[in-house]
Amino acid sequence: MLLGSMSSSADIRIEPDTPEFLEATTAEELLPLYRTMLAIRRMEEASAKAYSVGKIGGFLHLAIGQEAVCTGAVAALRPEDYITATYREHGHIYARGVTSRAILAEMWGKKTGVVKGLGGSMHMFSKEHNFLGGHGIVGGHVPIGVGAAFKAKYRGEKRVSAIFFGDGSTTIGGFAEGLALAALWKLPVVFICENNQYSMGTPLHRTTAARDITQRALAHDMDRDRFDGDDVIKVKRRIVSAVERARETSRPTLVEVRTYRFRGHSMSDPGLYRTREEVEEWKKGDPLVRAKRRLLEELKVGEDTLSTVAADVKEEIADAVRFADTSPESDSYLPYVLKD
Numbered sequence: 127m128l129l130g131s132m133s134s135s136a137d138i139r140i141e142p143d144t145p146e147f148l149e150a151t152t153a154e155e156l157l158p159l160y161r162t163m164l165a166i167r168r169m170e171e172a173s174a175k176a177y178s179v180g181k182i183g184g185f186l187h188l189a190i191g192q193e194a195v196c197t198g199a200v201a202a203l204r205p206e207d208y209i210t211a212t213y214r215e216h217g218h219i220y221a222r223g224v225t226s227r228a229i230l231a232e233m234w235g236k237k238t239g240v241v242k243g244l245g246g247s248m249h250m251f252s253k254e255h256n257f258l259g260g261h262g263i264v265g266g267h268v269p270i271g272v273g274a275a276f277k278a279k280y281r282g283e284k285r286v287s288a289i290f291f292g293d294g295s296t297t298i299g300g301f302a303e304g305l306a307l308a309a310l311w312k313l314p315v316v317f318i319c320e321n322n323q324y325s326m327g328t329p330l331h332r333t334t335a336a337r338d339i340t341q342r343a344l345a346h347d348m349d350r351d352r353f354d355g356d357d358v359i360k361v362k363r364r365i366v367s368a369v370e371r372a373r374e375t376s377r378p379t380l381v382e383v384r385t386y387r388f389r390g391h392s393m394s395d396p397g398l399y400r401t402r403e404e405v406e407e408w409k410k411g412d413p414l415v416r417a418k419r420r421l422l423e424e425l426k427v428g429e430d431t432l433s434t435v436a437a438d439v440k441e442e443i444a445d446a447v448r449f450a451d452t453s454p455e456s457d458s459y460l461p462y463v464l465k466d
């Protein structure tokens with residue numbers, strides 16, 4: 127068993143990578159995850175470029191550096207499971223299966239976007255993919271994900287609700303209420319805190335006295351897990367464990383994944399609140415570099431295979447940009463509002 131056994135439901139489980147992790151990894155598993163992470167990164171780089179020339183309006187929050195979290199966690203879920211996320215959700219919705227065309231067209235405000243160009247970067251949604259948003263109100267989406275889990279349990283469906291949120295959400299009332307109800311009603315939820323160390327420009331130690339976010343679970347006798355999010359396979363394995371617990375025993379888990387965004391909070395943030403040295407230090411744990419190294423060195427995947435993947439991703443994103451550029455502008459939102 128990867129995580130070892132628990133002596134109580136509230137035991138903390140922080141473990142270093144074990145040899146089992148390495149042994150259990152195959153190129154067949156890691157290569158597609160690496161491709162997903164690379165596509166997310168290239169997609170976000172393309173959107174940053176488009177933003178700088180005015181093709182994208184409003185806010186744009188990139189998760190460059192955090193790709194292993196959404197990729198590994200979404201891979202741990204089944205298509206019928208629900209996902210709820212924040213405004214930093216491009217990677218989550220892509221990993222769930224929405225195309226880069228529909229994602230970029232949405233950012234561009236085009237009719238062909240995943241929500242017809244009416245939501246933009248922060249408000250992507252896909253009923254077909256059980257992706258319940260893209261939410262701009264920090265922590266406000268947590269009760270929505272808990273509600274989806276309640277519905278699944280009430281109807282006797284074996285579906286899990288994965289809720290992604292930032293470290294900043296954990297000091298918000300909606301998070302506290304969602305956590306309390308999920309524990310009380312034993313709902314099949316996996317709470318996934320993407321702790322990227324900052325809420326906008328405010329470091330975690332200035333927003334909460336707790337060093338360990340998962341301590342919040344102790345108040346509810348809830349299971350918890352906490353680990354670094356730089357290895358996509360590790361993220362997948364650890365989230366699988368929480369997902370199985372939710373699906374099989376309808377018990378929620380609070381998971382804290384430590385990660386880091388390499389860019390500012392949004393495109394308008396020059397990031398003056400952190401040092402260049404700090405950013406460079408975290409970049410050493412770049413999840414893409416790590417996955418590539420594992421593929422080449424441990425799993426003996428050839429350079430030619432990785433070049434093919436890179437070329438394929440490049441073409442996919444170039445095509446998505448062309449698609450977004452040439453798609454028609456979205457309709458005004460008014461017909462949608464006035465329809466009913």
Ligand SMILES: Cc1ncc(C[n+]2csc(CCOP(=O)(O)OP(=O)(O)O)c2C)c(N)n1
Pocket residue numbers: 212214262263264265291292293294295296322324325326391
């Ligand atoms: C209720 C609420 N308060 C404040 C804001 C402004 N705001 C937008 S993003 C953000 C930081 C949130 O940080 P975190 O939850 O750590 O997520 P991250 O951006 O790091 O992914 C804040 C304060 C908001 N959108 N909603």
Ligand SMILES: [Mg+2]
Pocket residue numbers: 292293294320321322323324325326
């Ligand atoms: Mg944060």
